Amino acid sequence: MALTATAAAAQDNGSNSPYSRYGFGLLGDRAGGFNKGMSGLSYGMRDGKELNPQNPASYSAIDSLSFLFDIGMSLQYSTLESGGRRVNANNTSFDYLTMGFRASRNLGMSLGLVPYSTIGYSMNTSGRLENATTGEVTQTNTYSGEGGLHQVYFGMGWKPFKGFSLGANVGYLWGELTHTSFNSFSDATIATNRHRYETDVRTYTADFGIQYEQALGKNDMLTLGLTYGLGHDIDRNAYFYNQTVASGSVASGDTLTAANAYALPHDIGVGLAWRHKNSLRVGVDYNFQKWADVKYPTLVSQGSSQLYVPATGGFSNRHRVTVGAEYIPNPNGSRWRQLVRYRMGFSMATPYTRVNGQDGPYDYNVSLGVGLPIINRWNNRSILNISAQYERVQPKVAGMITENYLRLCIGISFNERWFMKWQVE
Numbered sequence: 413m414a415l416t417a418t419a420a421a422a423q424d425n426g427s428n429s430p431y432s433r434y435g436f437g438l439l440g441d442r443a444g445g446f447n448k449g450m451s452g453l454s455y456g457m458r459d460g461k462e463l464n465p466q467n468p469a470s471y472s473a474i475d476s477l478s479f480l481f482d483i484g485m486s487l488q489y490s491t492l493e494s495g496g497r498r499v500n501a502n503n504t505s506f507d508y509l510t511m512g513f514r515a516s517r518n519l520g521m522s523l524g525l526v527p528y529s530t531i532g533y534s535m536n537t538s539g540r541l542e543n544a545t546t547g548e549v550t551q552t553n554t555y556s557g558e559g560g561l562h563q564v565y566f567g568m569g570w571k572p573f574k575g576f577s578l579g580a581n582v583g584y585l586w587g588e589l590t591h592t593s594f595n596s597f598s599d600a601t602i603a604t605n606r607h608r609y610e611t612d613v614r615t616y617t618a619d620f621g622i623q624y625e626q627a628l629g630k631n632d633m634l635t636l637g638l639t640y641g642l643g644h645d646i647d648r649n650a651y652f653y654n655q656t657v658a659s660g661s662v663a664s665g666d667t668l669t670a671a672n673a674y675a676l677p678h679d680i681g682v683g684l685a686w687r688h689k690n691s692l693r694v695g696v697d698y699n700f701q702k703w704a705d706v707k708y709p710t711l712v713s714q715g716s717s718q719l720y721v722p723a724t725g726g727f728s729n730r731h732r733v734t735v736g737a738e739y740i741p742n743p744n745g746s747r748w749r750q751l752v753r754y755r756m757g758f759s760m761a762t763p764y765t766r767v768n769g770q771d772g773p774y775d776y777n778v779s780l781g782v783g784l785p786i787i788n789r790w791n792n793r794s795i796l797n798i799s800a801q802y803e804r805v806q807p808k809v810a811g812m813i814t815e816n817y818l819r820l821c822i823g824i825s826f827n828e829r830w831f832m833k834w835q836v837e
Contacts, residue, residue, distance in 0.1 A: 427532035428490055428501040430813055431772060431805065433557055433591060434765035435708065435727060437531035442466055444508055445484050445797035445823030449781015450736025451757030455637035455683025455697045458577075458623055461793060461827055463510045463522055466681070467621040467637050468579030471512060471520030471569025475827075480512045482524075484797070484823030494813040505530070507821065518571040520579075528561035528585055541597075550598040561587035561613060575625045583617040585676075594657070604657040611650040611709070613674060618642040633687045641679030643702065647672050650709035652720045668720035670709035677730075677764075678702040690743045697734040703727035703764040728771055732761035736779075753783030755799070773807040773815070781821075793827035 432438045443452040446462040454466035463482050464470040474480065484507040492499045510524030536554040562585070569579030594606035619641040626634045650673040655665030678701070685695035707722040736757030742750035757779045763772030781799030798821070805815035 427505075427530040427560075428492070428503060428534075429805070429815060430492070430533045430535055430555075431765065431767070431815070432531045432533050433555065434767060434772065435529075435703075436589070437529040437557075437560055439529050439764070440527040442508070442526050444510060445482050445795070445821075445825050446738075446753075446783065447736070447755075447757075448484070448507075448797065448801070448821040448823065449755030449757065449779050449783075449799035450695075450738060451734050451759040451777050451779045451801070453683070453685075453695050453697055453734050453736035453757055455621075455639055455681045456623070456635040456685030456695050457637075457683075457693070458625070458635050458685070461795075462825060463512045463524070465510060465522060465524060465526065465565065465567065465581060467623060467639050467683075468522070468567040468581045468619070469569050469577040469621040469623040469637070471522050471567060471579050472518055472571040472577040473569075474512055474514045474520035474522075476514045476517070478513065478793075479826075479828050480510075480522075481826040481828075482508065482510045482823060484508050484821060486822070487820045489818045491816045492813055493816075495811065503532075507823070515568075520569045521567065522569075522581075523564075523566045525562065525564050528563045528587070530560040531557045531589060531591075532560075533557050549602065551595055552597075553593065553595045555591075555593045557589075557591040559588045559590050561585055561589075563617060565617070569621075577623045578621065580618065580620045584614075585617050586612075586614045588612050606653075606655045606657050608653040608655070609650070609709075610653070611648060611673070613646060613648055615644075615646040615648070615676070617676070619679065628686075631689045635685045635687070637681070637683040637685070639679070639681040641676075643676050643678035643706070645672060645707075646674035646676065648674060650674070650720070650722075652709075652711065654718075668711075668718065670720045670722055673707065673709040673722040675706045675708075677706050677727075691740050693738045695736055697732075699730075699732040699734075701730040701732075701764060704729045726766055727764050728762070728766060730762055730764040732759060734759040738783075748785060748787060751785045751787075753795070755779070755781040755783070767807075767809075767812065770809050773805045773812065776804045776806065778802045783825075786824075795825045795827070797821075797823040797825060 441452045458470045460473040460475040486505050488503045490501045508526045512522035515521045534556040538552045565581045565583030567581035571577040589611050591609040621639045624636045650670040652668040681699045683697040687693050710723040739754045759777045761775040765772040779801040784796040786794040801819040803817040
């Protein structure tokens, strides 16, 4: 199933955004079925019936009788606007595949597959030029990109004493990033210039989490969550191909290589969640990603020649704030409608990429969701999660592209009693 999900992600990565042209592309939210409807609220969220890879300390709460399996996808309608023009697009995307279980008392484990970033765009511009031989010709510049990064992880969470848990995820990050630009002419005798940027990223990931629970009376619990993602260099090469194409074949060209060209940012998260009578959960998260010092392959001029080298200064530090809530009318109720989970959330994030020397667009997300219990004679703990999101990508600079997304997220959280011991008297 994991291989099938990877293939599906490769076929349609859910992006039509020109902003995925920069950096690693559009960053994934890593949210699961339960928190898609809360705009990704996660750091202080802790429940033994749900998987929360964004804070591995939460694995220690997994029920001792359960095996958890969670899978989700999204359907997306997008509108891109600039200069009075509007373009619409539809996409589907694989969101996550996770599973978890308790290994021993106070020790939970999880593994899964989640997208890290996506690249997908195609755009062109046209203009007229004067040619001394043939007169006026039309030049068309075309830009396209595809690919993205995927992450598979394995994590453990341990509660050494009451109220305190810690955990860690280790993973493998991989994917291909490809960007192509070329110009073509209405006069077929004029040679075409083609630039192509390619890389194959493969590296490890490591992130750590802590959760501390403090009771506030008989009915209330406050949970503080802290996370840290390890930033490090990625020892992979990036390639730049500068080619001249004539009559459909490469007439000339050269290849430039940037060695040890990439890095991952340090990632710090802190969150606070309040739970009342196991019926209401309210939380707030703050995330900081230190992109400003992250290197990325860049073309630089040196005299009459060009070099392709890793350089910093192409990114900005990213800040994200998320608030969300979940309400269950009666978690101990006997009727189906009493067990439905109602969710809502809002998030705002600053850009990590820079566009022509300016900060990229801000990202705003509003979400609503429900968790519908799947109840039959064998199962009363699995959940069908459905969330609707509205996302607006708003640039600070006039003339840049504004993006609006309507997204339907669908996930199924299977919670099976695999480890229940039967007793006969």
